[in-house]
Amino acid sequence: MADRIISILQCTVCKNKNYYHASNKKKEKKIEIKKFCKKCRKHTLHKMVKS
Numbered sequence: 001m002a003d004r005i006i007s008i009l010q011c012t013v014c015k016n017k018n019y020y021h022a023s024n025k026k027k028e029k030k031i032e033i034k035k036f037c038k039k040c041r042k043h044t045l046h047k048m049v050k051s
């Protein structure tokens, strides 16, 4: 099958999974991005986790 990897951006504060990110690249480093979290109602650090 295709090598598509679905990564999830998880809030590091409340652990809520807020964003889904599709990537074709196998080699992807752990990325931490500041994103808006609905649950926290503010911008928090989101960590990319594999589905």
Ligand SMILES: [Zn+2]
Pocket: 011, 012, 013, 014, 015, 016, 037, 038, 039, 040, 041, 044
């Ligand atoms: Zn949160």
